[in-house]
Amino acid sequence: MQFTAFHDYEKAFKDFATTAYFLTMAQDPATTSVPSSSTGNLLAAVSAALAAVGDKEVFAIGGKIPVTGDTNPIVVRWDSPAMPSLGRKVTFPVPTDEQTAFDQLCRDCEPAAFGIGEKEVFDEEYRKAGKMDESRFCSSFDPSADGVVDTIAQALLHGARQNQIARGVKAQLYKLNVSSPCLPHARFKAHVDTPRAGNHMGSLVVCLPYSHRGGELVVRHGRRETTFDWSGEDANAVRWAAFFSDCEHEVLEVTQGHRVTLTYNLYSAYGPALMGHHFSALELETLHFFRALQELLDAPDIKSRGATLGFTCTHAYPHTSNSSVKDLAHCLKGLDMVVYQSLLALAQSARVTAVLHDARDEEDLPFEYEITYPSSDEGEDHTMELAAEEEAAQPEYTSQAILNNRTFPEPAGPFRDHDFYNHHILDPRRIVNFEVQPEDGRMVTKNAYVRRPVTWLNHAPDEQTPKELAIAFIAYGNDPGLGAWYSAAAITAEIMPRELAQPSASS
Numbered sequence: 001m002q003f004t005a006f007h008d009y010e011k012a013f014k015d016f017a018t019t020a021y022f023l024t025m026a027q028d029p030a031t032t033s034v035p036s037s038s039t040g041n042l043l044a045a046v047s048a049a050l051a052a053v054g055d056k057e058v059f060a061i062g063g064k065i066p067v068t069g070d071t072n073p074i075v076v077r078w079d080s081p082a083m084p085s086l087g088r089k090v091t092f093p094v095p096t097d098e099q100t101a102f103d104q105l106c107r108d109c110e111p112a113a114f115g116i117g118e119k120e121v122f123d124e125e126y127r128k129a130g131k132m133d134e135s136r137f138c139s140s141f142d143p144s145a146d147g148v149v150d151t152i153a154q155a156l157l158h159g160a161r162q163n164q165i166a167r168g169v170k171a172q173l174y175k176l177n178v179s180s181p182c183l184p185h186a187r188f189k190a191h192v193d194t195p196r197a198g199n200h201m202g203s204l205v206v207c208l209p210y211s212h213r214g215g216e217l218v219v220r221h222g223r224r225e226t227t228f229d230w231s232g233e234d235a236n237a238v239r240w241a242a243f244f245s246d247c248e249h250e251v252l253e254v255t256q257g258h259r260v261t262l263t264y265n266l267y268s269a270y271g272p273a274l275m276g277h278h279f280s281a282l283e284l285e286t287l288h289f290f291r292a293l294q295e296l297l298d299a300p301d302i303k304s305r306g307a308t309l310g311f312t313c314t315h316a317y318p319h320t321s322n323s324s325v326k327d328l329a330h331c332l333k334g335l336d337m338v339v340y341q342s343l344l345a346l347a348q349s350a351r352v353t354a355v356l357h358d359a360r361d362e363e364d365l366p367f368e369y370e371i372t373y374p375s376s377d378e379g380e381d382h383t384m385e386l387a388a389e390e391e392a393a394q395p396e397y398t399s400q401a402i403l404n405n406r407t408f409p410e411p412a413g414p415f416r417d418h419d420f421y422n423h424h425i426l427d428p429r430r431i432v433n434f435e436v437q438p439e440d441g442r443m444v445t446k447n448a449y450v451r452r453p454v455t456w457l458n459h460a461p462d463e464q465t466p467k468e469l470a471i472a473f474i475a476y477g478n479d480p481g482l483g484a485w486y487s488a489a490a491i492t493a494e495i496m497p498r499e500l501a502q503p504s505a506s507s
């Protein structure tokens with residue numbers, strides 16, 4: 001492509017996003033064709049079904065786990081009033097010689113009650129089923145072992161937008177229900193489960209293998225409805241369903257056989273991918289590098305001069321947008337997470353941020369770096385100037401452009417470099433954010449990336465470090481060109497010079 005004038009270049013740059021979109025579409029002929037009206041209706045139905053309702057993208061999910069009587073039967077043990085001093089036991093799938101024990105289990109269930117306000121009420125119209133409280137029985141079924149709890153966390157909890165801190169799920173056994181036409185209590189009318197605690201997020205129903213007809217579990221959210229029909233299933237599978245606690249649900253009449261379910265209360269909990277501030281279970285002192293890091297931070301030189309410590313992340317993370325960098329600390333993995341935790345503990349400050357991979361162009365960049373340490377109360381900045389020669393005399397330093405305040409620049413168009421003498425490269429120091437001063441509404445420009453000397457705990461971002469495109473720019477002059485800066489995710493911690501150091505909040 002030839003560019004005859006600068007504005008051609010700029011236009012091509014602006015069209016880039018749209019072009020990329022069409023290129024993607026063109027790879028798949030199905031997506032480029034114009035839908036016929038009936039396909040259009042079908043597409044509208046899919047789009048409507050995929051749209052989030054309220055704060056939920058998914059409200060109920062379910063699955064099937066194979067079980068066999070030979071290899072992994074489920075054992076239920078319970079206290080029977082008929083034999084107070086002896087525990088009883090039955091296995092699922094129920095073998096012929098345990099049928100009597102199963103019948104006893106059904107007889108030992110109490111009529112199910114439901115809550116009105118603070119009271120438990122027995123109303124046959126509302127709930128017709130037998131139940132046994134968790135204090136009277138236990139079961140060998142473990143929802144965590146078969147991936148059910150992880151699936152609930154990943155597909156159900158992550159599909160709710162209100163809860164950004166909890167990413168894990170805890171399932172607590174609640175009761176056993178038996179529904180059968182031969183029991184006086186055979187159905188659960190539509191209801192919403194009583195919330196058990198502030199973090200009670202939903203219910204898990206596990207249907208044990210026992211043949212039955214009817215007994216569909218219908219779960220509703222808004223005007224949506226999902227039916228879990230476990231009737232007539234072969235006896236070699238456990239079926240399960242999980243749904244949010246604000247979902248209305250009912251169990252339709254069981255017309256044949258016995259429908260036996262275990263119900264669990266689901267609680268949201270801290271979990272993987274959102275644990276940045278919840279590592280209390282970890283004893284940092286046991287980490288193999290902790291002592292060495294502690295000694296470094298205690299070194300007189302670091303204490304007196306202060307330092308920006310850097311650790312180039314060893315895993316790849318999405319880190320080039322404001323939305324992704326915000327919660328990045330919670331998503332760290334492996335060494336990255338434990339280094340972050342150690343810096344939080346030892347330096348009382350650590351953040352995950354973006355660092356431009358610009359060290360290779362060092363000689364092109366202006367030589368003088370400002371290190372700005374915000375003072376904690378007056379809001380006034382203390383600035384230290386470090387000349388390039390002085391920095392060069394510090395072998396552990398590499399100067400690096402670090403994302404300032406975790407706010408990415410949002411250019412309305414491409415950045416243009418107007419520096420006539422240095423047109424082939426955009427100086428990262430000229431990449432700015434525009435901010436409105438809250439006091440007087442004045443518009444001020446703030447450097448998006450601050451260039452400062454970094455003491456790298458491992459190494460500065462290098463060729464092996466995963467990177468993302470951070471900034472694209474047009475450099476023009478005799479020979480216009482597109483340039484780009486790439487960035488890497490890094491953990492940084494600020495150690496204040498001794499005279500400025502005071503306890504500060506971690507970030």
Ligand SMILES: O=C(O)CCC(=O)C(=O)O
Nearest residue numbers: 177188205217251261263
């Ligand atoms: O057993 C079931 O399928 C659901 C039972 C239920 O909704 C309840 O116990 O609250």
Ligand SMILES: [Fe+2]
Nearest residue numbers: 191192193249
């Ligand atoms: Fe329920």
